[in-house]
Amino acid sequence: MSLESAVRGCARMGDERSKEFIYKTCYGYVRAITLRYVKNEFDAEELTNESFIRAFNKIGTFNSEELGDRFEKSFRAWLARIAANISIDFLRAQKQFVALDDVSELEIEHRSVTVAGDLHVEDIMKLLLQLPEIQRTIFNLYEVEGYSHEEVSVLLEIPESTSRTYLTRAKKKLRELYLASTNITAGF
Incomplete structure (x- = not known):
């Protein structure tokens, strides 16, 4: 069974075998x-x-017409949006995020750090987990999920400038954590 046939079977008749196949195939990703x-x-x-x-x-709302060889990628992206939105809803229910005062673009520093080639996904995940919840959430939405600051502000019910500020802070904190983990000192 392919992912495409499982999705179509699930959408047409709610087939339990198709649901099980989708779950097993995409569980790790979600x-x-x-x-x-x-x-x-x-x-x-x-x-x-x-x-x-x-x-x-x-699943009936997933538009699978004429996707061809892009079907699996498109379906996974659709699933990712659902998982991200559910996660955001969960975080929002846990507590309200604190809004920051507007920060001008001039106050935001831009620094670059050269990243070593031996940085692995596990290392990045460990660094991300050390970020404060709001910074991690905004970093994930903007950098990983591809949301714009405007979309992030709507999803989290915060000002757009707060999204930008927290993203900047998240990147700065990630740089500091990375440099500390590799014993590199930077001229901050």
């Missing part, structure tokens, strides 16, 4: 997305399962 937002393994598991429940309920 779990990785939810783990980028929450630190707690139990919460990530719950969010992952909730993502699949919502996906199965809305």
Whole structure:
């Protein structure tokens, strides 16, 4: 069974075998997305399962016409949006984010750091988990999921300038954490 045939079977008749195939095939992918937002393994598991429940309920809305060889990539992106939105809803329900005062673009420093070629995904994930929740969430939405600052501000119900500020802080903190983990000193 292919992912495409499973999605079509699930959309047409709610086939349980198709749902099981989709779940097993995409579980790790969706779990990785939810783990980028929450630190707690139990919460990530719950969010992952909730993502699949919502996906199965809305699978008929996934537009799969004329995708051809892009089907799997498109379906995974659709699933990723669902998982990210569920994770954001969960975080929003946990607590309200504190809005910052507007910060001008001139106050935001831009620094570059050369990254070593031996930085692995696991290392990046460990660094991301050390960020404060709001910074990690905005970093994930903007840098990983591809949302704009305007979209982030709507999703998190914060000013656009706050999104920019927290992203800048997240990048700065990640640089500091990375440099500390590699014992590199920078001229900050």
